[in-house]
Amino acid sequence: MAIKGFKRKIKLLEMMTEDEVESIHVATLDVLKETGVKFESKWALDFLKKNDCIVDYDDMRVRFPESLVEENIRKAPSSFRVKAREEKNDQILGGNTVYFQNCPGMKTIDLDTFEPRPPTKSEYCDYIRVLDALPNVHGLSCYPYFGYEGVHPVMAIPESLAIKIINSSKFIESCYASNCEIFNIKMAKVSGIEILSGSHASSPLTIGKPAIMNVRRMIEAGFPIFVSNGCVYGGTGPATAAGALTVGNAEILSQVLLAQLIKPRTRILVFEVTFPMNMKTGSPYFGQIADSIENVMFNQIWRKYKLPIANGSVGLGGAKNIGFQSGYERGISCILSALSGANLIQFHGHVFGELSAHPIQAVLDDDIAGMVGRFIEGELVNSETIALDLIKKVGPIPGCYLNTDHTRKWWKREQYITKVADNLSYDEWIDGGKKNDIDYAKEIMDDIIAKHKSLPLDYEKIEEIGEILKEAREYYKEKGVL
Numbered sequence: 001m002a003i004k005g006f007k008r009k010i011k012l013l014e015m016m017t018e019d020e021v022e023s024i025h026v027a028t029l030d031v032l033k034e035t036g037v038k039f040e041s042k043w044a045l046d047f048l049k050k051n052d053c054i055v056d057y058d059d060m061r062v063r064f065p066e067s068l069v070e071e072n073i074r075k076a077p078s079s080f081r082v083k084a085r086e087e088k089n090d091q092i093l094g095g096n097t098v099y100f101q102n103c104p105g106m107k108t109i110d111l112d113t114f115e116p117r118p119p120t121k122s123e124y125c126d127y128i129r130v131l132d133a134l135p136n137v138h139g140l141s142c143y144p145y146f147g148y149e150g151v152h153p154v155m156a157i158p159e160s161l162a163i164k165i166i167n168s169s170k171f172i173e174s175c176y177a178s179n180c181e182i183f184n185i186k187m188a189k190v191s192g193i194e195i196l197s198g199s200h201a202s203s204p205l206t207i208g209k210p211a212i213m214n215v216r217r218m219i220e221a222g223f224p225i226f227v228s229n230g231c232v233y234g235g236t237g238p239a240t241a242a243g244a245l246t247v248g249n250a251e252i253l254s255q256v257l258l259a260q261l262i263k264p265r266t267r268i269l270v271f272e273v274t275f276p277m278n279m280k281t282g283s284p285y286f287g288q289i290a291d292s293i294e295n296v297m298f299n300q301i302w303r304k305y306k307l308p309i310a311n312g313s314v315g316l317g318g319a320k321n322i323g324f325q326s327g328y329e330r331g332i333s334c335i336l337s338a339l340s341g342a343n344l345i346q347f348h349g350h351v352f353g354e355l356s357a358h359p360i361q362a363v364l365d366d367d368i369a370g371m372v373g374r375f376i377e378g379e380l381v382n383s384e385t386i387a388l389d390l391i392k393k394v395g396p397i398p399g400c401y402l403n404t405d406h407t408r409k410w411w412k413r414e415q416y417i418t419k420v421a422d423n424l425s426y427d428e429w430i431d432g433g434k435k436n437d438i439d440y441a442k443e444i445m446d447d448i449i450a451k452h453k454s455l456p457l458d459y460e461k462i463e464e465i466g467e468i469l470k471e472a473r474e475y476y477k478e479k480g481v482l
Contacts, residue, residue, distance in 0.1 A: 002081065002090040003138050003170075005099045006338075006373035012303070013339040015296045024242060024301060028249040029066045031205070036063035037254040038206040041213070044258065051261045062254070069253055072260040078306040080267040082224050083194040084139070086169035086455045091139055093224075093269055093308040093343050098376060100369045101173070102131050103315035103350035104143035105357020111438075114321040116356040124148045124160070125167055126449045127349075130359040132168035133452040136369035137348050137362070139171035140164050142197075144349055144357045146175075154476050155469075158183045162465050165191050169455040173197065173226070176214035178481070183472040185221045190464045191457065196269065198225035201251035203236035207258075215259060224267035226310065227255035232284050233294075234277035241294045248274055249301065256307070269344065270305075272298040273312035286353050287317030287329035292336045299341035310344035311337040315365070320352050322361055322438060331368055338376050345369075363441040367418045374416040385410070419444060 049055040054063040079094025107116040147156030199211035229248030231237030237244035275284035317329035349362035420440040476482035
């Protein structure tokens with residue numbers, strides 16, 4: 001048993017010809033062979049040299065033979081299962097299944113002013129309960145928030161992971177910093193789950209030591225990993241989508257190769273996280289169609305490589321509040337990502353960039369995810385859905401289909417019923433207090449927080465997690481950072 005997700009049954013969207021895809025592939029191999037990638041780890045340099053890569057120790061740069069790259073791409077599984085706390089929430093990444101997870105946000109927001117502020121621990125726990133309850137959130141990302149009021153930054157990741165493990169039985173992704181993966185892995189094993197963590201490239205063409213150590217520890221623990229690019233094109237990559245994609249692909253493929261050399265058949269999810277640069281400000285230009293173009297191109301290329309694909313920038317827009325701009329930025333990017341081959345889409349809950357998030361937004365986003373999922377699952381066309389015998393029986397006016405068994409059976413399958421959109425007549429809307437989508441979403445959020453209970457974690461395991469967190473605090477105190 002595994003969580004259903006959405007099964008994509010329609011033809012995949014393509015932006016490039018086969019020759020154009022091949023030209024980016026060839027250019028990527030050239031970058032890996034001639035330019036190389038910087039690995040900021042003596043262990044990684046020694047390991048890659050031992051495995052037939054060309055290593056320049058002076059500038060910590062590794063160059064990769066084409067045959068070695070292509071050989072190791074083929075070793076990575078095209079689909080794989082990941083284990084949640086509750087078996088029904090396991091995911092099978094790859095193929096034509098599409099899953100959604102929440103997007104990152106460093107802080108929460110005030111719904112009256114939309115200004116960001118740190119969440120309390122209680123607000124963090126409540127947000128996890130909301131994500132656990134929403135039907136189209138299939139797993140939890142590294143966030144929703146990076147810590148909460150009162151937690152030291154060095155403990156933010158392990159403390160946050162503990163909250164997610166205790167308050168949700170869905171599959172969980174985890175971050176890394178300051179060796180916290182040592183404690184993350186321990187908590188996951190105590191809880192009987194797998195976590196997904198890995199490596200973000202430092203563009204251009206650099207893999208930092210913390211990322212390398214995290215990948216190594218995750219693989220040695222037997223867990224799946226993600227590997228990510230990180231270009232801001234026009235800044236840390238070329239200003240063109242094709243150029244940024246070439247840099248980003250080289251970053252990812254170098255990490256795929258390292259992982260497969262450490263342990264062949266390591267489960268890998270490839271993560272696309274790139275943005276255009278706002279040339280007026282120098283910051284990432286969130287919510288632009290250029291980002292969706294990059295996602296579609298990335299997905300088309302990685303379908304060729306046959307590895308599970310994640311799009312990490314889909315839910316990140318430029319709006320500072322919950323409204324029209326936020327809706328169109330997210331809706332457009334979400335449908336394009338799903339149509340072009342993504343298996344995992346980071347989407348729910350973000351308000352602006354990676355800086356803010358809120359459960360109200362996640363509730364609203366769940367309707368978008370549901371509509372997109374309904375679309376990509378396509379339409380069933382057969383004798384029953386054509387309903388020729390029924391059409392003949394009902395005939396012209398005064399014929400009616402409302403009272404037929406066929407309508408009772410099929411209308412819910414055909415329609416996706418939104419939970420937060422206003423679908424009332426004007427009279428009903430006025431009589432009902434003129435509620436808007438945020439009003440409906442707040443009612444749903446409050447109801448979830450009051451009533452939803454995830455599968456409880458055994459008390460003994462909660463105690464063990466507490467001991468691991470205590471061990472982490474002692475570790476950081478000895479290091480002088482806590």
